[in-house]
Amino acid sequence: MSVPRLGVGLQFNPELIGWFPFLSQPLDALEILFDSVMSPLDGPGLVSPRAIDLMRDIMGKYPLLGHSNYGGDFGFDDLMSTAAVRRHVPLSQKFNVASVANHCFYGDASWSDVWSSPLQFSRAEAVRVAARARALQDLYGVPLAHENAAYYRVCPGSDLPEEEFLARMLELSGTYLHLDLHNLYANEQNHRASGYSIRRFLSTIPLDRIITIHMAGGRWIKGQYHDLHDTQVAEAVWDLLDDVLSRARPGAVILEYETQSLSCDGEMADTERTTDLILSDLERGQGVGSRLRGSEQAYDAQRGCLVEARLVWDTWRRVLRDDRLANWVVNPNSRTEDAYGCTADELAILMEYAGTPAPTESNIGMYRRGLVRNALGALDLVPLTRRLLYASGLDIEAVASEFVQSGGYADNGPYFWRTAACFVAYLAGRAEFFSRPHQDVLAIDAAGVALARRLGEAAPLIWPNTAAEIFLAESLSMNLQSIRFVAHPAATLISSSYDLTPWIENPFDFDPGQDLEASPRQWLIYVPAAESTHEYAELSQRAACLFDVLSVPKSLVELSTALNDVPQANLLALIHSLAGLGVIVSGSDAQPNPSRPAIASRKGTLAVDDLPLASDLICGGAPP
Known part of the structure; x- marks a missing residue:
């Protein structure tokens, strides 16, 4: 495989998005964290709805590199079931990345345990993980490089130095090395007493396999050096870069930052100062860019075998x-x-x-703090519930900690909807949210989560947006008397005891203490497209009944009977309104038709006020 020669760039870290001016920088490359832009593994779609516009902006501007933190690449689950294969591989192809890097940690459909679980540096594991690495590189179709880990202690059972393990693994797999110089520096700070040596590391690894390099900074906290990415690049790391570039020809050097407030001279810099510090590092890094570019190299190796x-x-x-x-x-x-x-x-x-009680305790704490962060992050999928919690006056971190402890510290990893489901159910059982309106909100979000998880297990062949376009384009020529209609699987119905309209209209900023009208309502929740957030429509009682009985296909005659002889003219009006949203479909539209001509978007054609739906409200995504 050819190694791309790019230059110096930045990691597109979520912590920097929204305030750091990525798009105005003359970058040679941008490194995308697949985990931050992928859709939940237990939901529909490939790209998170929040990331679609963002990725569209950068795809045409910079050469992209891919990075996988939580792919489960080297765990023990079947490789084809992992996030690496189900999300990262197709994302790499969608974004046309030049290469992909992953981490030398264990992980099985999990996230928070990853950073405390470096690979066992053993002869047996070198063979096992090499086989997975080789298979993954074949799937990616571009060079796959493995990042050396920063760790607080070596995995029990290791019988090789880290550098010998990596050299064996690369020889067996035919893959590459993503050299993180700050991880080397951190390990030497923490493990020098036990003989860790950067010099020995660099003298042992195959330097001609290095295709990308990471540069970062960190700090000492309570006697341990931490790879926090919260300072400028450490001076010693710049020295290491100079040493490596004198002996190797990587294709890209990527600078990493993971905070909006870099630590500088013992103080936390504000956003403006942090931006200046990052740009200063970037300017310094670009001075070595010419040393990276040149002719491409190619490598190959033989496949290894497997032990456990x-x-x-x-x-x-x-x-x-x-x-x-x-x-x-x-x-x-x-x-x-x-x-x-x-x-x-x-x-x-x-x-x-x-x-090793100190690093072991650090790893346990890091894992559990990670679970709390992930739990709170999952609430972005359920903004109504998120607002309930954040406006409750409770200690948010404490509530999330109690939640993860109540679930036995389970790590759902990329199954974000599962975490959201568990958190919503947990909050529903807390006395602070026992009021009827709050229980209504939690029930609505629970129904939305269940819908997303069903769609993740079995995505529809045709999504509501497309179904609506087809219906609106062809309804005049349809013989509706001969069609059997059915509810779309990307929609569900839920009732509430109170009128939640003002809250659903303003999911990120409503007042949970507001007095609402005690009035039963019917809410339709639907997902218009694979990479869309949920949308909500309040249905009339008759429309809700019609949708409910269409859980199985029915003709107009059968519908009239099921709804106590509602006149067909009234039924047709209801069908037109619901089919206009794409939430009921005919049997012929339930299957995709590749020969059907493209249909123009239905911009502005749906006049909700003229329908028997009280409102058509959009809710989802992250707060602005």
């Missing part, structure tokens, strides 16, 4: 999720002889973690 080292991974995840075991490994006074039913092999692993 799963026990350590499974045991560590038990520690992360069990307060008793977590206390056992960090607190010598809490230890029981049986370690809560662990086997002798598991106990030996626990003892290894117990031998």
